[in-house]
Amino acid sequence: MKLNIALLAGDGIGPEVIDQAVKVSDAVAAKFGHEISWTPALTGAAAIDAVGEPYPDETHEICMAADAVLFGAIGLPRFDNDPSAKVRPEQGLLKMRKALGLFANVRPTFTFPSLIDKSPLKRERIEGTDLVFLRELTGGIYFGKRGREDNDNTAYDTCTYTRAEVERLARKGFDMALQRSKKLCCVDKANVLETSRLWRETVQRLEKEYPEVEVSYELVDAVAMRLVQWPNSYDVLITENLFGDILTDEASVISGSMGLMPSASLGEKTSLFEPIHGSYPQAAGKDIANPLATVLSAAMMFETAFGLQDEADAIRAVVNRSLAEGVVTEDLAEGGKAYKTSEVGDWLAKNI
Numbered sequence: 141m142k143l144n145i146a147l148l149a150g151d152g153i154g155p156e157v158i159d160q161a162v163k164v165s166d167a168v169a170a171k172f173g174h175e176i177s178w179t180p181a182l183t184g185a186a187a188i189d190a191v192g193e194p195y196p197d198e199t200h201e202i203c204m205a206a207d208a209v210l211f212g213a214i215g216l217p218r219f220d221n222d223p224s225a226k227v228r229p230e231q232g233l234l235k236m237r238k239a240l241g242l243f244a245n246v247r248p249t250f251t252f253p254s255l256i257d258k259s260p261l262k263r264e265r266i267e268g269t270d271l272v273f274l275r276e277l278t279g280g281i282y283f284g285k286r287g288r289e290d291n292d293n294t295a296y297d298t299c300t301y302t303r304a305e306v307e308r309l310a311r312k313g314f315d316m317a318l319q320r321s322k323k324l325c326c327v328d329k330a331n332v333l334e335t336s337r338l339w340r341e342t343v344q345r346l347e348k349e350y351p352e353v354e355v356s357y358e359l360v361d362a363v364a365m366r367l368v369q370w371p372n373s374y375d376v377l378i379t380e381n382l383f384g385d386i387l388t389d390e391a392s393v394i395s396g397s398m399g400l401m402p403s404a405s406l407g408e409k410t411s412l413f414e415p416i417h418g419s420y421p422q423a424a425g426k427d428i429a430n431p432l433a434t435v436l437s438a439a440m441m442f443e444t445a446f447g448l449q450d451e452a453d454a455i456r457a458v459v460n461r462s463l464a465e466g467v468v469t470e471d472l473a474e475g476g477k478a479y480k481t482s483e484v485g486d487w488l489a490k491n492i
């Protein structure tokens with residue numbers, strides 16, 4: 141099979157972790173007889189510096205023409221610390237999500253047997269955790285009307301959802317629940333917010349079409365709590381954009397390191413795959429960042445964008461082996477030998 145992949149490395153550690161995912165993907169492609177054609181494109185601060193725009197038209201065209209997009213990370217402190225900055229790397233990410241119609245962000249949280257004791261949570265609370273968040277990604281407060289009034293002394297951001305936006309996300313959630321343990325949790329704040337009441341109402345109506353799925357409705361504050369008490373009690377969770385942003389960061393540390401969890405963003409056009417972590421600028425260029433979240437995002441890409449299950453499984457298997465054999469970056473080394481980002485990538489590619 142010929143795979144055309146757009147490669148958006150972005151900022152900070154993005155290029156380093158992307159390099160490892162490329163090595164591993166090329167190795168798995170060679171093993172299974174595929175040919176990958178990578179097309180690099182600019183995004184984030186790197187794109188602002190080069191062409192003044194965090195998601196240039198040329199990058200969009202490359203993404204649209206590709207079968208999948210593999211994404212690193214974006215964002216740099218020099219933009220965060222300047223409230224007056226007119227263009228920000230993050231705007232590129234939001235523009236890209238909207239332009240590619242990436243309304244469903246799939247963010248799994250699972251544990252690795254060899255890392256159970258590295259988790260900030262106790263073993264008995266996390267063993268068996270295998271949950272997945274479906275975060276709505278192109279609506280809500282991220283894309284609502286915003287502004288300033290009252291001589292610049294008042295600011296507002298509005299959260300809006302249409303029934304259609306909720307329904308398409310919820311349907312993906314029901315479908316995913318059917319393929320897993322048939323449990324779906326709708327996370328909202330329906331005791332306060334009108335948009336949440338629309339979410340709940342829409343999901344309740346859909347329940348009739350999916351009689352095998354057992355649906356629960358939980359308030360976001362309660363979920364934030366139970367997520368660290370009994371993460372292994374959840375399966376598929378669906379939620380709006382901002383709640384999903386916050387809860388998935390909370391969930392991402394359960395496995396033992398921020399640098400482990402992959403994600404997929406699906407929608408109307410080309411799908412995109414990226415690590416959950418950010419651009420970790422303090423580590424940029426040092427060859428120390430954990431590449432596994434990006435490598436596992438490539439596994440999700442093989443599985444989801446190309447239907448290549450054996451290839452995805454081969455990547456996951458070699459990642460598990462590297463963890464079991466202690467071929468890990470400093471975030472997981474704990475006194476033992478810390479491998480460089482590039483050494484982990486080389487090991488994975490060689491052992492696949």
Ligand code: IPM
Pocket residue numbers: 215230233385
């Ligand atoms: C994420 C990030 C982004 C978001 C930022 C960088 C805009 O935190 O992908 O979760 O809030 O969606």
Ligand code: MN
Pocket residue numbers: 385386389
């Ligand atoms: Mn986030």
